[in-house]
Amino acid sequence: MTPIEKKRRRDLASFKAKKRQRIDLENDGSQEGSSGGAIVLDKLPWNQVTVDRLEDAEGFFGLEELSDVDVVKDPTLGKVEYKLLSNNFASRRSKEPKIPDTTVGIDEKEWEGFDEEESETHVDPRRSKGKVPREKDTSRVEKKRRKQDKKQKKEATSQPKASKNTFEALGTADEGRDIADNEEGDVSAWEPLNLSSRTISSLARMKFLQPTAIQRSAIPEILGGHDVIGKAPTGSGKTLAFGIPIYEHYLETIRSKVPYAEAEGKGRQQSPLALVLSPTRELAHQLSAHLTDLCLDPGSAQLSIATLTGGLSVHKQQRQIAHADIIVGTPGRLWEVISGSQDLIDSLRRIKFLIVDEADRLLSEGHFKEVEEILSVLDRTNEATNGEDERDSETIDWKQQRQTLVFSATFQKDLQQKLAGKGKPKGGDLMGKRESLEYLLKKLNFRDQKPKFIDVNPISQMATGLKEGIVECAGTEKDLYLYSTLLLHPHTRTLIFANSITSVRRLTPFLQNLSLPAYALHSQMPQKARLRSVERFSSASSPSSILIATDVAARGLDIPSVQLVLHYHLPRAADMYVHRSGRTARAENSGSSIVLCSPEEVQGMRRLIAKVHARKASEHDSDRKKFFMRTLDLDTRVVSRLKPRVILSKKISDATLAKEKKGHEDNWLKTAAEDLGVDYDSEEFAAGEASKKGRGQGRKKKEKEARSLTKGELGALRGELKGLLGQRVNVGVSERYLTAGGVDVDELLNGGRGEFLGRVDGGLDDL
């Protein structure tokens, strides 16, 4: 046994003895009364609040939580004391030998921690920066550790029930914490990826028993230090394909006990390890939550993740990211936060990983300017920061030390060909077209001459468990067909996509009036309301919930058990169809995607299918036209019986919205008039507007009519609708009836043939 191992054992034995003693003392203390376990506030074992609810993500940043502690007030002295409540605390604390400075109260006397040599191996670089002397014989110890780690990993993966000290090899000396205890099943399929036992343990806890295709292909390349462009169908686990290598790198750095900045020999402000760019706020929060889950390790210093999406003050976020290991952000807010601080820019330039998630979206529409700014400052060499600062006298090409990882389910076809090394894209000098994806990819400055392009499924971007269908209807009857389709899918978590915010605003109350649990999501909602909608929609207690969203929800959102995606409008681009539909049938699950298609949208639908399924079709048959999407015939008898409900609901929601709109307009005009110092008379203004002719007057007239409904009239309409919703609708198929509560008529309409929905009357050519 080597001296280090002997020492580790000695420390472990002494730790166990002290822990026993501590528990005894705590038991005694609890019997004796409040004074037995009294401790001071700042010595309590605070834990970082983890973000497990989207809604909390913003409000709890920077806060810490605590449990198993009683607050006791001494009435005579008026003093407040804190007392450890139970042995749970003791056992919980015993799993945290790495943070001795938070061990408290009675423990304070008992716990001395591992001595320096041992504690160095567990040290949180953020806390220990500058204090920890570097180990002298790193290579020998590191070699030994690696060997031991490998052995432990083998045990962990081949014997999930293996016992004790799986983590000893990582230097945590963590008692009894092992994969086996988690009882998560056989994770040996991860073995070829050669991951650390801590990562394997996290995967086991998450019950991810094997890597997905993109994880299997991308992780070794990233661990091997390559830049990677990864393309894989929606819901196929791309987040962990880059998340796992980042975590591995983090663990490696912890093991080598050197804070990142020090590791780079700079010794200045700590640098984050990774920067993840996300196109939407919801996705950013989700990515953070997913990475937090992976990196959750109660026995060690927590990796810190900062999410920058707006909602908190820029100053607060600047402070947050100054200590973060991973930063996840939307480009606009990220730029706002970093652009004001040269120190932050400097530290970001030293990141080890730059991740561009949903790359094709991020590098185009709307985000172009900020992404370009961010990439420019990341790539600026120190010299370029004008050399005023002494520190900048060294020229370090940080981008050469940074890995760039780009992921999406969709990439432009010509670009994809280029990346795959198959010829040049059309269109001449792409560098000249500033707003092109390729231009920005060039700006990403891959350190590899040619990044590894991994396409795990070149045939399809769609998830394998996805079924697709079309419901044909007149443009004016979309609301009716939407409602009918929803009723034909009872007990189904459904995501409805519309092309405009106005439609989302209109459809939400329309469905709510029909007693359906519908929530809205669009970019003009306040951030808190956006997160609340996603949380309510995702809640396990509402498995039949409905989210009506713009394409802000199309990318990356991973909401459990979405079984149906309904395209109220045909998506504007084929890749958006792929991403929207990808909100269902995720991670080996099945799901359906249905387009409500009006005659005006048929051409677009044909083009979309040709784009999305062209390769699939040519795989099976040389004649592409043979590929078709199912047309789903709703029973017109059912649909027509639902019409009166739909008419009433529309009337009510139109009236409510028109009144709200008028209220907003009045307020706006009043404020504007006040600002200008003139009187505002709404009647006069309305008369002036009415006398105008031209576009939009029809809509305005309708709005006026809707607005003119009195409260009493609205109440009567609501009553009438309530009556209708209470009535059963005879579908004429059997004794079973369709109600808003949702009877399974699906089966009836399918004639028990197990078809997707309704009769399949043919393909695209029949449209």
Ligand SMILES: Nc1ncnc2c1ncn2[C@@H]1O[C@H](COP(=O)(O)OP(=O)(O)OP(=O)(O)O)[C@@H](O)[C@H]1O
């Ligand atoms: N190895 C695995 N085994 C089982 N489930 C996994 C595995 N890896 C990831 N998952 C789960 O699969 C789901 C989809 O993962 P993720 O969100 O990373 O997909 P994605 O490929 O990024 O999708 P999108 O293209 O829509 O953004 C998540 O719920 C995730 O927890």
